[in-house]
Structure formats: C-alpha cells, structure tokens
Amino acid sequence: MQDMMLEVKGLTVQFRNEDKEYSVVKGISFHVKKGETLGLVGESGCGKSVTSLSIMRLIPTPPGKIVSGEIRYKGVDLLSLKEKEMNKIRGNEISMIFQEPMTSLTPVFTIGRQLDEVILLHTDLTKKQAKERSIEMLKLVGISRAEQIYASYPHELSGGMRQRVMIAIGLACHPQMLIADEPTTALDVTIQAQILDLMRELKEKTQTAILLVTHDLGVVAEMCDRVIVMYAGEIVEEADVDTLFHNPKHPYTRGLLESIPNLEEKKRRLFSIAGQVPTPDTVIPGCRFRDRCPDAIARCEQEHPELLELEQSHTCRCWLYAE
Amino acid sequence: MTESLLEVHNLKVHFPVKKGIFQRTQGFVRAVDDVSFEITRGETFGLVGESGCGKSTTGRAVLNLIKPTSGQVWFGREDLATISPPQMREKRKDMQMVFQDPYASLNPRFTIEQILEEPLKAHQIGDSGQRQRMIADMMDVCGLNRSYLKRYAHEFSGGQRQRICIARALILKPQLIVADEPVSALDVSIQSQILNLLQDIQEEFGLTYLFISHDLAVVKHLCNRLGVMYLGRMAELGTAEKIYAKPLHPYTQSLLSAIPAADPRRKKERILLRGEVPSPSNPPAGCAFVTRCPKAEAICKEVRPTMIQLEEDHGVACHLYT
C-alpha cells in the first residue's frame, strides 16, 4: 500500500531480570498511515514506551530484547537494518519525543548545544544557521526568553520547559513519522493546546504520521483518528476515536473511560478499577484482565481470548463478544 | 476556629542569570515574585498556572529546599527562614515532597525496599521488623505489588515509579505534603486510585496538601482552595468552587476554556492567547499578563495590580475589578 508508513507485526519484547525472562510486549500488531494519528493508551506499565522504543530500536539490550516480529517503515524492515542505516532514519525521518525529559537531556550540556547537534546531524545548515533554527524552534514551542534558555542547562528549566525542549528536538527536522511518548503531561492546558496545534499543523503540511502515546483521554479525543488500547503487554481493543469513546467494548476500556474525573459533576470518590495489573512475569492462562473484570465469565479463567473483529476496524480481545 | 498550618508572605525567589566565561550575573529570573497565600490544617490547596510560572519553585521554597530571596514561610508557629539547622532537620519529617519527574527523583541503583526504608532509617523509626511491615503496608496502599520489593527503580515504568515516590513521601506520615504533579505520569485508572488514596490518608491522618497540577479536573475534584499563578505572581486566589464557577482573572478564564474534553464529538470554544509571551527575567512593568490579555487597558501597562478581595474567599489581581 502506498500510504502505509509504519507496520508493526507480532512484536514481542522481552526483559531479563536476574534469572527470569519475561515478555512485556506480547505479539502486538498495528499500523499507521501517512497523515494519520494513532493513539496508544493503556495502564501504566503495559508496554507503551517499550513499544515506542522498539520502533526506534532503542531498547536497552541487555536486559531487553526484541524476540520476534517485524517493524516496517515505508516497507523497509527496520529490524534488519545496520546500525549506521538506522542512525540516518532516527531523528530525521522518524523522530521521537521521549517520555523522560530529564534523563534524555544531557545535564552537562546547554539546551542550545543539544538542539544544534540534532539539527547539524541531519541537515546541511551551518553552525550559525543551526543556532537560528534552534532558537526559532524554542519560540515555536512557546518558550519565552529563547536566547537565554538556549544558553541554559537543563536543571535551570521548569519541568514543562524541559518537555518542550524535547518537543523542539523531536520536531526540528520535520519528521515523516513522529512518535510522541506522553508529550504534554508536564504542560498546562493552554500550552498543551499550542503544542497540539503545532503537531496538527505538521500533520497537515507534511502528512506526518503520528503515534501518540498518552494517558490523557482528552488529548486522544482531540488529536487521534484511531486508538489502540493496551493491557499487560497486549492490544485489547482497537477502534476509530468516535467508536472508542461512544461504543467501547472491552471492560478495561470502559473502566478507563469511567475513571476520568468529570468537571461537571462533583463526586466524593472517583471510580477506579479494582485490583492491580499482574506483573509481567506472572503466568496467566486465561484473560490477563480477568481478576479485575466485573463481567468475567468461566471461560475467561482457562482460555486466552483472541482479538475478535466486532465490526470493520473495531477489534476487541474479550470472550463476552465471542459467538 | 480554623488554624493555618502554612503561611507564605511576600515570597520572592530570584535566580541569577549568568553569562560569559566569568559567569557574571547579568540579571535575575524572577521565578517567584511576591506571592502570598495560606493553607489551613487538613485542607488541600491547589496551585495551577502556566508552565514555568514558578509553581515548583514555590513548593521548594515552602519546604526550605531553596532559600527565598525574601519573604517568609511560616509552618505552624515557626518561621522556617530563622530556625536552626537541627530544628529544620526535625521539621523535615513533617513536610514531604512528591516530585514532578519520577525518573529523576529515584536513585536507580536502589531497590524499592531500600528507597522506602531510607527515610525510616534516617529518622530512626521502628526496628527492622517493624520497618518491613510498614513498607509492605505502604506498598499495598499505593498499589505496588509486594513481589517488586527487591527490584530496582529503573526497571519500572513512569507510572509505577510515581507510586514509589508517593509511597516514600507517605511512609513518614508527615503533616504537610507538597505534591508536585503527583499523578500526571499516571493513566486515569491508576490516577483515580491514587487520588482516592490521597483523600483517604488525608482523612485518616489529618494531612494537609499543597497540590501542584496541570490537570484542572483533578484540581477541582481534590482541592478546597486554589491559587492561579502567572509569571511568578498570584493572579487569582479563592475556593475551588468559586473559581471554577466564576473565574475572574482573564488568564484563569482562558485556562479553564482550554481544558480538552474527553469526547471527540465535543468541540470546545477556546480563548486563544495571542501576543508576546513575557520573560520572567524582564517582566512587564504593570500587570504580568498585559502582553496577552484580551481585555487589557492603559493602566495595566503601568501599574502592577494588587490582590483585591472581591468576596470572602475569592480574590483577584486585576485592574478590571478596581
């Protein structure tokens, strides 16, 4: 297909802890087309960042390892590329906004140096031009006194400012595929709106495909065309954004939507899904959500549910919907 | 009579801006610039505002983690600026912080057990057996699987790390917790567990919270009173009920209008902020918001507005109301 940007098939990622090996991402498949924004949501620890890092081939190995699956970018299998070829794609064609700004920014270098570096690596700009571009990028993400911040160190910035520097780095080279891992969690809503507009503009102008990892369902509703929901390393539901919010099927998705604090009504307690996620190394024969599911039936205990196609492009991993 | 646990008077925190090889100070970032508020014992006070407006700096100054440039912080009956270091060390037990960045605030080479035991050891609480029990209890309370005890912080996802941070702050049963974006790294289902947890322990132990957050729905749910900051200054101060029902400051109005709705069918009418984003090292002479305010008048450029009490428990620093 012409407009296919990213295709992930059967991706399985394992981590090793002392003597145990366990999968944290278990055979997930999805795709993102040109100009499309795919949302990725799910319980903290379910494997969203590991999935994103796998696409960039940045899983720390050891302890991590991609054990099976394919990752195709414009038809090219990224997992078979040499490191040198991957380096050309990374930060240029595919770029990523990392979840942890403090550990991704080097504390001993100025913000400017770190931004310049990315720009110089992937463009033909001179040093002077790169600096201009860096400052322009900082202004674009709403940072005031951009010249001063250019010369500052990461610890002199607020949390949200550091996050915006990560965004500036991610967008500096007009990527064709953008992976944004919780890009706006540290931002207030007005600056968040500004950043989302920036991403939308990128998508409209250059047909950038976006994989947006976030737990802010308001951001998902506003930005995404399609959404996948992960739970304990698996995809449990996939649907277009309207269906996901108005006709969610998986009990986990429903619980998630119900947990959103509501601005209109004041409740004393918020709804929350009972229980805890199983640790990645527990062996569960049936459905991994079973112990927390209000609707579990006998079958959920023994058999692992497959992804069922409920309607066109709406899939769900739940026995409640099996014939 | 309600008693205030914390009083902040005219707090200023200015950071030097250095330049050149001699690192000469060429100006100051006015991160916090004359902020006053108080928090009653047992209440939750929210602090919201634009990224970089000085919320975390205020929180750190309240806990005496950075020295204020001027102003006072009263905790109970003591002015934290004047008490002796040993007294301060004792006070630390009563004031804990949960930080914004769960990645940077945990030592990756410590196991969860070591992380949670450290504050107990530092303050000589319990014997080894008692400490083990307290740690196990706190892990349950914070939704951390007990089998994680011997794992290292770097093995955890962002959300799980934030639970560890919360457990660490709670384990000393402090009086005041400054929580800087404690739930922003969590997905909503865990977020609601943690918020319920914060409420439960507040009731149980009479805890007081200074709650810094960008999530305005969470703030509304949790906070009794709140302050809205802009560029190092307090723009609006009052009960959550009043501010959400009738925001007075034009900045608060635009902030509330920008909350995204968790429904793709609802398109909200946003008040967009235009105009130059001001710099805290060279703030406007008058009102800090003047460069972007849709309702600005001539006086706003020249005179810095002071906080005026329009009603009981609702004040605003804006010339529109004078």
Ligand SMILES: Nc1ncnc2c1ncn2[C@@H]1O[C@H](COP(=O)(O)OP(=O)(O)OP(=O)(O)O)[C@@H](O)[C@H]1O
């Ligand atoms: N370096 C590592 N070593 C061992 N385990 C790891 C490592 N990195 C991640 N994991 C494990 O992989 C699982 C998935 O983690 P991941 O960071 O992808 O979660 P996430 O979905 O991004 O969560 P969050 O919403 O909290 O960011 C977690 O159980 C985590 O403990």
Ligand SMILES: Nc1ncnc2c1ncn2[C@@H]1O[C@H](COP(=O)(O)OP(=O)(O)OP(=O)(O)O)[C@@H](O)[C@H]1O
């Ligand atoms: N150590 C420091 N040295 C110099 N400037 C600093 C330092 N710490 C903070 N600042 C500056 O002070 C201002 C306020 O920062 P602060 O971290 O308090 O903001 P914040 O309101 O918490 O923002 P966010 O919502 O993004 O976390 C920012 O302009 C920041 O760059």
Ligand SMILES: [Mg+2]
């Ligand atoms: Mg993550």
Ligand SMILES: [Mg+2]
């Ligand atoms: Mg902050």
